[in-house]
Amino acid sequence: MFSETLIFFSIHIIYSSQEKPKDPILRLAVIGLVHDHVNWILNRQKEDVKIVGIVETNKKAIARYKKRYSLSADLFFDSYDIMYETVKPDAVSAFNPTKEHLNVVRYFAPKGIPIMVEKPMATNYEDAHEMTTLSKRFNVPLLVN
Numbered sequence: 522m523f524s525e526t527l528i529f530f531s532i533h534i535i536y537s538s539q540e541k542p543k544d545p546i547l548r549l550a551v552i553g554l555v556h557d558h559v560n561w562i563l564n565r566q567k568e569d570v571k572i573v574g575i576v577e578t579n580k581k582a583i584a585r586y587k588k589r590y591s592l593s594a595d596l597f598f599d600s601y602d603i604m605y606e607t608v609k610p611d612a613v614s615a616f617n618p619t620k621e622h623l624n625v626v627r628y629f630a631p632k633g634i635p636i637m638v639e640k641p642m643a644t645n646y647e648d649a650h651e652m653t654t655l656s657k658r659f660n661v662p663l664l665v666n
Contacts, residue, residue: 545569546568546569546570546571547569547570547571547611547612548571548573548608548609548610548611548612549562549570549571549572549573549610549611549612549613549614550572550573550574550575550576550604550605550608550610550612550613550614551572551574551575551576551613551614551616552575552576552601552613552614552615552616552617552625553576553577553615553616553617553618553621554575554577554579554582554583554586554616555579555582555616555617555618556616556617556639558616558639558666559586559614559616562614563586563589563590563592572596573596573608573610574596574597574598574604574607574608574610575592575596575597575598575604576597576598576599576600576601576604576617577597577598578599583597601625601628601629605628605629605632610634611634611635612634612635612636612637613625613629613634613635613636613637614636614637614638615636615637615638615639616639619638619639619641619642619643619644620644622638622639622642622643622648622652623643623648623651623652625638626638626651626652626655626656626663627651627655629661630655630656630658630659630661630663631655631659633659633660633661634661635661635662635663635664636656636661636662636663636664637663637664637665637666638652638663638664638665638666639665639666640665640666641665642665
């Protein structure tokens with residue numbers, strides 16, 4: 522059953538990725554700064570992606586990334602709700618702890634926002650299955666990096 526879910530998940534991503542972007546510049550929100558892969562998006566030199574918000578509550582991490590990347594304080598938010606209502610991102614990339622990936626999908630999938638989570642996708646089968654189900658139900662791309 523797990524392999525069937527993964528096969529469906531892969532097919533759903535391919536199908537969903539056929540949609541055309543609304544704007545040539547993707548308005549991306551970053552969820553969390555705890556995974557080192559966040560650096561790849563913050564180091565990105567191309568102008569096809571604009572970071573419009575970062576949800577993080579760890580003050581040390583915020584200070585470190587603000588200094589390292591000269592990020593404006595107004596990019597940072599304490600919650601998904603405040604960030605979403607303020608910036609209305611086109612997509613989100615989750616660099617938060619794996620155990621919180623399901624919460625990201627639960628919040629953003631019903632809003633039609635495409636989601637990327639870092640690997641591993643989830644800490645257990647049930648969470649992975651629910652994430653896949655939400656992606657299918659709301660026809661939202663869900664990518665695992």
